[in-house]
Amino acid sequence: MRNIRQLEEKEITEFVVNLGEKPFRARQITEWVWKNSVLDFDKMGNLPATLRKALVENFSFSGLKLNQEQISKDGTRKYGFAGVDGLIVEGVLIPSRDRVTACISSQIGCPLKCTFCATGKLSPRRDLLSGEIFDQVSLLQEYSHSAYGRGLSNLVFMGMGEPLLNYENVLRAIHFITSPLGMGMSPGRVTLSTAGITGGIKRLAKDKVKFELAISLHTANNEKRNTIMPVNKNNPLPALSEAITQFHSATGTRITYEYLLMRDFNDSLEDAQEFAKFCRITPCKVNLIEYNEVEGTEQKKSLPDRMQAFVDFLESKNMIVNVRRSRGEDIDAACGQLAGSHS
Ligand code: SF4
Missing domain, CATH: 1.10.150.530 (DNA polymerase; domain 1)
Structure with a gap:
């Protein structure tokens, strides 16, 4: 049925x-x-x-069903949801003083195999259907009310999977999340994060989407990026830069760059200079994220003084910089840690 x-x-x-x-x-x-x-x-x-x-x-109503809940000591909650085929996908609730952010998934597993990411180590299983993506948000909305006494304020597609490889389902789900016929969330509170699928970014530009776009950049050096993000080989930085420029001209939206700071890999002042130069193409803001070490990967968390020097350099260039501390690390709910390890 x-x-x-x-x-x-x-x-x-x-x-x-x-x-x-x-x-x-x-x-x-x-x-x-x-x-x-x-x-x-x-x-x-x-x-x-x-x-x-x-x-x-x-x-x-054969959508996702709750399979497991884990609660971190910092209040972050991770949920495993089972599809009708028994495959598990994960979503996370991240509370803070003035907001509750839901981090949701678009695929079960991920074919992009970024070397620093636990999801990339799973075999890619399948795309989530639009109804399943909506199920995650609607269930997380309910859990947010019961856990924190308030609903979701923000939604980010930064969980398992690459959303632009599941374009139709993701956009249809966002339509119902933001439409008055659905959850009525403001599109400005929804962020789609991509590893840099240039064709998908151009398609978003053509569709003149109203939600926010984040790019998981992690380094603005093309050769280095090839070593940690295989997707970069077919979507190199000059092509990514062109797609971002198109997106900004079509939508007027400020781009967010996500940058995981990894020790002695992308956290030097030269890295910061290259990054600042790349960011100049359009108005933007930057989220510098503390890296959460993942078993079986080489990358390590950047040291505090290197992180601070990186932040100071970007700020000296008048860039908008937010530093995101790790959340939910003890339950493997932090950035890049979603791997359905309980399944
Ligand atoms: S970081 Fe994102 S795009 Fe890369 S493997 Fe992990 S889930 Fe996929």
Whole structure:
């Protein structure tokens, strides 16, 4: 039976009209499914009993189900969700004083195999469906209310997978996350983070998306980047730079660069200079992230004085720099640590 969260609104309209119902019933069903997240047809109180019965007979809510919750000593929570095929995907809630950020996944495993990332060590399994991506957000919204007494303020696609390799499903999910028919979250609070798929970034530009774009850059030296991010071989920095420029001209959005500081690899002043030069192409801001060491990888966390010198250099160039301390490291929920290790 098809998961109703996979249907387009026009398919729901066709279904209700074929049953002899008025087309406005499709809008009511859509609101139950996406806006109210009611996952039980019998609870859709404003629908006639015959229509509810037909829905039960034809569709299911076969989305993600909670498999495991882990709570870090810093309040971060990691959730394992199982798909109908039993494969596990992970999402994380990161609370802070003024926000709760949900970090969600777009694929199970990841084909890009960045050397510093635990997800990249898994065999790539499959793309998440748009309904499954939405399920993560809707479940995390519920858990955020029960754990912290407030809902999600921000959403980042920085969990497992490369979102631009699952373009249609990710964009359809974001549509329902940001639409008044769905969760109604402001697009400015949603960030898609990519390892640098240039074709996908150009497509986002063409689609004039309203959400934020982050690039996981990690070094602005092309040869070095080839050694840690195989994706760079087909999407080298000059091509990435061109795609970012196109994105900015089409959308006017400021780019965010993610930069994991790894000891003696990308944390010298020369690295900072190269990075600052790359960033000049468009208005931007920078998230410098403390690297979380991953078993089986060579990279190490940068030392505090090297990190500070790196920050000072960027700030001396008037760049907007946020330093992101590691969160949820004790439960493998930090950046680059999602690997479904409990599955
Ligand atoms: S860092 Fe992101 S793109 Fe690279 S392997 Fe990990 S999940 Fe994939």
